[in-house]
Amino acid sequence: xxxxxxxxxxxxxxxxxxxxxxxxxxxxxxxxxxxxxxxxxxxxxxxxxxxxxxxxxxxxxxxxxxxxxxxxxxxxxxxxxxxxxxxxxxxxxxxxxxxxxxxxxxxxxxxxxxxxxxxxxxxxxxxxxxxxxxxxxxxxxxxxxxxx
Amino acid sequence: xxxxxxxxxxxxxxxxxxxxxxxxxxxxxxxxxxxxxxxxxxxxxxxxxxxxxxxxxxxxxxxxxxxxxxxxxxxxxxxxxxxxxxxxxxxxxxxxxxxxxxxxxxxxxxxxxxxxxxxxxxxxxxxxxxxxxxxxxxxxxxxxxxxx
DNA sequence: CGTATATTTATAATGATTATAAAGTAGGTA
DNA sequence: TACCTACTTTATAATCATTATAAATATACG
Ligand SMILES: [Mn+2]
Ligand SMILES: [Mn+2]
Ligand SMILES: [Zn+2]
Ligand SMILES: [Zn+2]
Numbered sequence: 001x002x003x004x005x006x007x008x009x010x011x012x013x014x015x016x017x018x019x020x021x022x023x024x025x026x027x028x029x030x031x032x033x034x035x036x037x038x039x040x041x042x043x044x045x046x047x048x049x050x051x052x053x054x055x056x057x058x059x060x061x062x063x064x065x066x067x068x069x070x071x072x073x074x075x076x077x078x079x080x081x082x083x084x085x086x087x088x089x090x091x092x093x094x095x096x097x098x099x100x101x102x103x104x105x106x107x108x109x110x111x112x113x114x115x116x117x118x119x120x121x122x123x124x125x126x127x128x129x130x131x132x133x134x135x136x137x138x139x140x141x142x143x144x145x146x147x148x
Numbered sequence: 149x150x151x152x153x154x155x156x157x158x159x160x161x162x163x164x165x166x167x168x169x170x171x172x173x174x175x176x177x178x179x180x181x182x183x184x185x186x187x188x189x190x191x192x193x194x195x196x197x198x199x200x201x202x203x204x205x206x207x208x209x210x211x212x213x214x215x216x217x218x219x220x221x222x223x224x225x226x227x228x229x230x231x232x233x234x235x236x237x238x239x240x241x242x243x244x245x246x247x248x249x250x251x252x253x254x255x256x257x258x259x260x261x262x263x264x265x266x267x268x269x270x271x272x273x274x275x276x277x278x279x280x281x282x283x284x285x286x287x288x289x290x291x292x293x294x295x296x
Numbered sequence: 297c298g299t300a301t302a303t304t305t306a307t308a309a310t311g312a313t314t315a316t317a318a319a320g321t322a323g324g325t326a
Numbered sequence: 327t328a329c330c331t332a333c334t335t336t337a338t339a340a341t342c343a344t345t346a347t348a349a350a351t352a353t354a355c356g
Contacts, residue, residue, distance in 0.1 A: 016333085016334095017321085017322050017323070017332095017333060017334070018322080018323095019321075019322070019333095019334065019335080021334085021335070022334090037312095038312090038313085039312085051335085051336075052335090052336090053335065053336050053337070054313095055313095055314085055315095055335075055336070055337085056334080056335055056336075058312095058313065058314075059334085059335085062314095074222045074223060074276075075222060075223075079310095079311070079312065079344085080311095080312065080313095081312085081313085091260065091263075091264060093264055093268045093270050093272075095270065096273065102268055102270075104263060104264050104267050104268050105263075106259075106260050106263040106264075108256045108259045108260050108263065109260070111254075111256045112239065112254050112256050112257070112260070113279075115239075115252060115253075115254040115256065116239060116241055116252050116254075116279055119252050120241045120250055120252050120279075120281075121283070121284040122241050122243065122250075122279070122281040122282060122283055122284070123281045123282045123287055124241075124279050124280070124281040125244065125280050125281045125282070126279070126280045126281075127277075127278065127279045127280065128222075128276070128277075128278045128279075128280070129275075129276075129277050129278070130275065130276045130277075131261075131264055131268075131270070131272050131274070131275045131276075132272070132273050132274045132275065132276070133268075133270040133271045133272040133273045133274075134270060134271045134273070135269070135270055136269045136270070139271055163302095164302080164303090165301095165302060165303070165352085165353050165354070166353080166354095167302095167303065167304080167352075167353070168352095169303085169304070170303090185343095186343085186344085187343085199304085199305075200304090200305090201304065201305050201306070202344095203304075203305070203306085203344095203345085203346095204303080204304055204305075206343095206344065206345080207303085207304085227313080227342075227343065228342095228343065228344095229343085229344085
């Protein structure tokens with residue numbers, strides 16, 4: 001998982017200035033193991049930094065994503081893009097009801113990547129591996145409401 | 149790969165009416181092994197069916213996706229959702245420059261799904277497995293333009 | 297064939313993300 | 327430390343894919 005300093009160093013090495021806004025966004029990403037949207041980060045940081053604008057959050061997330069420091073998961077059944085500060089290869093399992101996202105590591109990911117290298121001819125840069133389903137909570141709710 | 153009749157039967161069994169529009173959209177999906185967006189299908193069918201509306205394409209794609217007859221790949225670096233008529237488990241490899249999407253099968257997908265079943269507690273419904281990179285064509289262009 | 301009802305269509309609305317440009321600031325320099 | 331300038335942030339408007347609405351239309355079934 002990325003540490004705050006790690007993310008800030010990546011920005012520095014890319015020649016970008018370290019602003020309080022960027023520092024706060026990096027801290028949020030490093031200190032939470034959720035899979036936030038731009039709006040989630042904005043809402044959270046607004047309390048401690050009232051002048052923050054959503055545009056800055058979008059800009060910083062795009063910058064970090066372009067540098068490969070974070071990953072773009074994409075939508076989760078809602079209509080908003082989620083980000084992942086964990087860039088280690090892993091699978092994100094998404095609840096289509098409540099949008100909760102959990103991580104699942106798998107040693108088979110390496111083999112899959114090899115399959116693609118051999119078969120596609122693409123020069124791979126990243127991946128977005130999502131499974132969809134109902135989380136345990138939402139399964140329970142679905143069962144109790146549909147009547148046994 | 150889905151056949152036209154296959155897709156139409158799925159709609160019928162769901163109690164939906166078989167209209168010329170739906171038939172044409174199902175035919176497009178069955179006869180092309182691309183990964184189209186709603187707009188791509190609309191543009192293509194507009195020639196033979198001038199009254200077709202984009203709304204109908206969206207509705208039909210959503211219906212088919214909800215029935216599990218096609219899969220939603222999500223965005224491909226553009227800002228539009230791509231669909232996949234091939235519902236067999238496979239990986240989509242996406243070019244971040246030209247948005248070309250190719251399929252790569254892998255026998256390791258089964259094992260990954262087992263890993264998730266064991267570790268997540270989610271009841272899985274579907275997956276979206278995308279790798280990103282540069283297709284051979286775009287690699288060639290990148291090299292010839294950047295270098296000696 | 298005629299009817300009830302699902303569907304299509306045209307149109308407007310929504311909402312996430314991006315573009316723009318003025319105001320503000322980080323960070324190097326003297 | 328004070329200053330300068332290019333980079334950032336912010337407020338605001340624009341974009342554009344997708345969805346909502348409601349009137350017009352057509353399917354399926356007796
Ligand atoms: Mn994750
Ligand atoms: Mn595919
Ligand atoms: Zn859930
Ligand atoms: Zn390409």
